Amino acid sequence: MDTVVVVGASLAGLRCCEALRRRGYSGKLVLVGEEAHKPYDRPPLSKQVLCGEWEPARTEFRRKEGYAPLALELQLGRRALALHAQARRVVLDDGKELAYDGLVIATGARARTLRGSEALSGVFTLRTLDDALQLRVALLQQPRVVVVGAGFIGLEVASACRKLDVAVTVVESMALPLDNPLGSAVGQAVQRLHEAHGVSFRLGVGVAALEGHGRVEHVRLSDGTAVPADVVVVGIGVTPNTAWLEGSGVAVGDGVLCDPTLATSVPGVVAAGDVVRWENPLFGESMRVEHWSNAVEQGQAAAARLLAGPTGGEPFSSLPYFWSDQYDLKLQFAGRVRADDELVLVEGTLADRNYVALYGRAGKLRGVLASNRPQQLLRYRKLLSEQASFDAALNAARPSAGP
Amino acid sequence: MRIIVDFDLCQSHGLCTEAAPELFQIRDDGFLYVLNETPGKELAGKAQKAAIECPTGAITLKDD
Ligand SMILES: Cc1cc2nc3c(=O)[nH]c(=O)nc-3n(C[C@H](O)[C@H](O)[C@H](O)COP(=O)(O)OP(=O)(O)OC[C@H]3O[C@@H](n4cnc5c(N)ncnc54)[C@H](O)[C@@H]3O)c2cc1C
Numbered sequence: 001m002d003t004v005v006v007v008g009a010s011l012a013g014l015r016c017c018e019a020l021r022r023r024g025y026s027g028k029l030v031l032v033g034e035e036a037h038k039p040y041d042r043p044p045l046s047k048q049v050l051c052g053e054w055e056p057a058r059t060e061f062r063r064k065e066g067y068a069p070l071a072l073e074l075q076l077g078r079r080a081l082a083l084h085a086q087a088r089r090v091v092l093d094d095g096k097e098l099a100y101d102g103l104v105i106a107t108g109a110r111a112r113t114l115r116g117s118e119a120l121s122g123v124f125t126l127r128t129l130d131d132a133l134q135l136r137v138a139l140l141q142q143p144r145v146v147v148v149g150a151g152f153i154g155l156e157v158a159s160a161c162r163k164l165d166v167a168v169t170v171v172e173s174m175a176l177p178l179d180n181p182l183g184s185a186v187g188q189a190v191q192r193l194h195e196a197h198g199v200s201f202r203l204g205v206g207v208a209a210l211e212g213h214g215r216v217e218h219v220r221l222s223d224g225t226a227v228p229a230d231v232v233v234v235g236i237g238v239t240p241n242t243a244w245l246e247g248s249g250v251a252v253g254d255g256v257l258c259d260p261t262l263a264t265s266v267p268g269v270v271a272a273g274d275v276v277r278w279e280n281p282l283f284g285e286s287m288r289v290e291h292w293s294n295a296v297e298q299g300q301a302a303a304a305r306l307l308a309g310p311t312g313g314e315p316f317s318s319l320p321y322f323w324s325d326q327y328d329l330k331l332q333f334a335g336r337v338r339a340d341d342e343l344v345l346v347e348g349t350l351a352d353r354n355y356v357a358l359y360g361r362a363g364k365l366r367g368v369l370a371s372n373r374p375q376q377l378l379r380y381r382k383l384l385s386e387q388a389s390f391d392a393a394l395n396a397a398r399p400s401a402g403p
Numbered sequence: 404m405r406i407i408v409d410f411d412l413c414q415s416h417g418l419c420t421e422a423a424p425e426l427f428q429i430r431d432d433g434f435l436y437v438l439n440e441t442p443g444k445e446l447a448g449k450a451q452k453a454a455i456e457c458p459t460g461a462i463t464l465k466d467d
């Protein structure tokens with residue numbers, strides 16, 4: 001293999017390049033990214049960057065080491081428009097074509113928007129550094145903020161607003177925040193935390209329209225009421241960036257469809273990060289994981305897969321993990337759960353926000369949530385990777401059995 | 404090799420303790436402890452894995 005092209009210059013793409021070099025690949029390596037910035041870290045955007053605790057430059061990866069040791073051609077501000085899989089070429093937006101022997105798709109995901117909001121100013125999503133910087137400037141004007149969507153990004157934005165003493169209302173069509181991923185008991189506790197910090201909620205009601213003249217002025221809800229807003233932040237999930245693969249032969253369907261080894265349907269093409277949908281052997285189900293650790297692990301696994309040749313490669317098995325910081329609350333979660341999983345609190349209480357909860361389904365341990373208890377998460381992560389039964393996990397949680 | 408952890412960055416995600424339990428440990432106080440700051444060659448791979456998987460980039464490895 002003489003030339004490897006990696007499309008998507010963010011976490012998964014960069015970690016893949018690093019792993020290729022560590023594994024001894026010495027051929028040409030091209031990393032193409034649509035954003036003008038060098039690869040940077042996204043989790044701080046909705047946390048330290050939005051609150052102004054960090055200079056934006058602190059988010060940049062490889063600040064110290066630089067790019068020379070990787071010997072790669074960094075093509076930034078360049079978007080891949082199409083893939084000619086037969087000819088093994090990637091078409092860029094400046095008309096140039098990049099030939100490859102091996103290709104890594106690491107184009108991640110973009111924030112979903114509300115239809116009909118494009119013409120209004122004052123409406124934001126939060127996915128990129130530029131998004132974060134623009135939103136920060138807007139928040140410094142002390143606007144009235146409405147956050148649409150009480151998922152992790154929405155709640156972190158609400159938390160940042162309160163740190164900046166900005167009034168914020170969170171609108172969510174579900175009955176509780178975070179209901180879908182973590183269950184109603186946790187959702188309630190999180191809601192109370194935000195309310196204690198002065199966040200207002202409008203729950204169980206959808207957004208009908210964003211209204212205003214040039215600028216957004218209020219959010220019209222599906223029950224007819226209106227919430228005044230100078231700034232609206234839309235946090236309603238992401239869409240994988242697969243449009244450029246249309247007609248290429250690479251199979252897509254809510255993500256790039258990969259086999260268990262992260263190979264795509266086209267020879268010589270692998271994928272990594274938020275854009276990947278694959279069958280995770282650990283859970284026996286097809287999933288797309290939108291978390292930091294997954295992008296790191298898959299970036300490395302995709303590098304190994306590419307170097308293993310057409311028929312090589314091992315199944316990529318992983319335990320999804322993520323965290324979220326809101327006020328002084330640190331939530332850490334491992335596993336894969338649904339809202340209707342059984343939830344058992346095994347340590348602490350929801351009220352003091354210092355607890356460990358286990359999730360079970362069909363007799364199996366499926367997930368663990370640690371709230372401000374990082375040291376406890378690890379034991380259960382181990383049980384999860386061992387595919388422990390729910391009973392075994394509950395037994396392990398009994399004080400007499402634990403350390 | 405020498406392991407340097409920037410404790411201002413570390414947020415006790417604990418992923419390093421999983422990658423290299425011989426080198427890192429999170430104790431009941433919730434803080435990270437480095438068990439061996441100058442591991443031998445046999446642990447270099449695990450130390451590297453820990454540094455790569457740390458979500459805050461808190462771990463630096465220096466060759467001596
Ligand atoms: C605000 C925010 C907070 C987060 N907080 C957490 C957290 O606390 N914990 C956690 O676990 N995860 C968090 N995440 C998720 C985590 O950041 C992502 O899982 C991770 O960034 C995924 O990396 P990736 O490289 O797969 O994709 P991305 O980071 O999405 O990168 C894809 C890159 O590809 C580029 N690209 C797309 N299409 C093309 C094209 N056609 N040509 C060229 N380039 C292209 C994009 O511009 C982008 O730079 C957060 C994400 C955001 C946005």
Ligand code: SF4
Nearest residue numbers: 413414416417419457
């Ligand atoms: S992985 Fe990083 S952040 Fe987590 S405990 Fe280890 S050093 Fe700290």
